[in-house]
Structure formats: C-alpha cells, structure tokens
Amino acid sequence: MFYSKLSNILNDINTVLVPEACFGCNALLHRGERLLCTVCRNQLPLTEYNFIDENPVDRIFYGRIAIEKASSFLIYTENGIVQRLIHYLKYKNQEQIGAFLGEWYGQLLGESPVLQGIDCIVPVPLHKNRLRKRGYNQLTLFGERLAQHLNASFEGQLLLKTANTRTQTKKGRGFRWHADKALYTLSDMTYFRNKRVLLIDDVVTTGATLEACAKALQKADGVKVYIATMAMVP
Numbered sequence: 001m002f003y004s005k006l007s008n009i010l011n012d013i014n015t016v017l018v019p020e021a022c023f024g025c026n027a028l029l030h031r032g033e034r035l036l037c038t039v040c041r042n043q044l045p046l047t048e049y050n051f052i053d054e055n056p057v058d059r060i061f062y063g064r065i066a067i068e069k070a071s072s073f074l075i076y077t078e079n080g081i082v083q084r085l086i087h088y089l090k091y092k093n094q095e096q097i098g099a100f101l102g103e104w105y106g107q108l109l110g111e112s113p114v115l116q117g118i119d120c121i122v123p124v125p126l127h128k129n130r131l132r133k134r135g136y137n138q139l140t141l142f143g144e145r146l147a148q149h150l151n152a153s154f155e156g157q158l159l160l161k162t163a164n165t166r167t168q169t170k171k172g173r174g175f176r177w178h179a180d181k182a183l184y185t186l187s188d189m190t191y192f193r194n195k196r197v198l199l200i201d202d203v204v205t206t207g208a209t210l211e212a213c214a215k216a217l218q219k220a221d222g223v224k225v226y227i228a229t230m231a232m233v234p
Contacts, residue, residue: 102145
C-alpha cells in the first residue's frame with residue numbers, strides 16, 4: 001500500500017515537471033489517461049470489422065492473392081487522430097503507441113474464434129538500413145501485444161526486406177506491385193510450413209506491400225496467411 005501511494009506521488013510529481021500531452025489534440029493528460037485524452041480516445045474511428053464477416057479490407061485482395069481473412073483496427077483519414085498517432089509512432093520515436101494500439105486491438109482479436117489457432121505474428125519488415133536509422137520497427141510492440149492475446153509467437157526476424165526502397169504510397173497499384181514483389185524473402189522457409197500466420201502492418205492503402213509479403217510467406221508449404229493492420233485508408 002505504501003509503495004503504491006509513493007509510486008502515485010512520484011508519477012504526479014513527474015507529470016507536473018514534465019506534463020504529458022495528448023497525441024491527438026495536444027491537451028494535457030490527466031491522471032489515468034495515457035497517450036490520448038479521454039475525448040480523443042472516444043473519437044478514434046474504429047472500423048468494427050471482424051475476422052468472420054466480409055469487409056473492405058478483404059476486398060482489397062480479391063483477385064490478387066488468396067489469403068484467409070483480413071481486417072483493420074482503425075480508419076485512417078487525412079489530418080485525423082489516427083494519422084497523427086501513426087506519424088508519432090513512425091517518425092517521432094514514440095514506440096509506445098504501438099504497444100497501446102496492440103493491447104487494445106489484441107483484446108478484441110483475442111475474442112475472435114477464427115484467430116484462436118494462429119501460430120505466429122509476422123510484421124512487414126524494414127530494410128536493415130531503415131531499421132538502423134529509425135532504431136525500431138514500428139510494428140514490433142504492436143505485434144508483441146497481439147501475440148500475447150492470441151497465445152502466438154512473435155517472429156520479427158524471419159521475413160526480410162532485401163532492398164531499401166523509398167516510400168511508394170503515392171505510386172499506382174500496378175507500379176507498386178511490380179516494385180515490391182521481389183523485395184521480400186524468408187530466412188527460414190521450413191519454420192512456416194503448415195503454420196497459420198497473422199501478417200501485420202501499420203496502414204493498408206492499395207495492399208501492394210502486404211500482397212508481396214504474403215506471396216513470400218506462401219512459398220512455404222501449407223501456410224495460411226491472415227492479415228491485420230493498425231488502420232486502413234477508406
């Protein structure tokens with residue numbers, strides 16, 4: 001009891017000296033609030049998609065690659081809260097945002113009967129040069145939290161990116177597919193044999209990068225690929 005009260009006092013002192021601001025609106029956070037204020041958290045645009053019913057993320061991959069199921073947690077809009085969260089996560093060293101989103105989404109996915117047999121979580125990889133520059137893959141803590149809730153392993157080293165390409169978010173789907181299709185490879189193909197794999201990314205737009213990663217995974221015999229992302233662009 002004493003140490004719990006002491007911890008709260010020290011946290012309060014730290015908050016006064018270095019007040020934390022909401023990543024959504026920059027308002028100061030109150031006790032009990034973490035990363036987002038209560039207002040911004042309640043305004044997060046959840047997709048409410050699941051791994052049972054067909055949804056717009058599934059339709060991105062129709063006619064392109066045979067995956068088991070796909071879904072996303074949030075709706076990504078220009079200048080919205082989700083865009084700001086992911087910007088801070090990727091470019092402002094706020095890796096804890098990945099853990100925050102993974103814990104929340106993981107609780108929801110843990111309730112899905114479809115995902116109860118998932119063997120491992122695999123993130124879309126960064127090239128080693130990009131990883132060295134950033135210092136972390138923005139998907140690592142997100143994926144680790146999902147893995148905890150799904151009783152799966154997190155495998156962040158088995159899917160590799162072979163070239164340090166520039167961002168392709170503004171290029172057409174056809175160009176991106178041809179540019180990405182040979183960029184990903186498996187370091188251990190036998191590991192994925194007959195596995196059920198949940199492939200994760202931050203934002204899905206055209207789906208070209210996820211398609212290329214899924215194709216690499218499907219070179220392993222008997223693998224089944226599911227897809228989950230932090231957010232999707234409508």
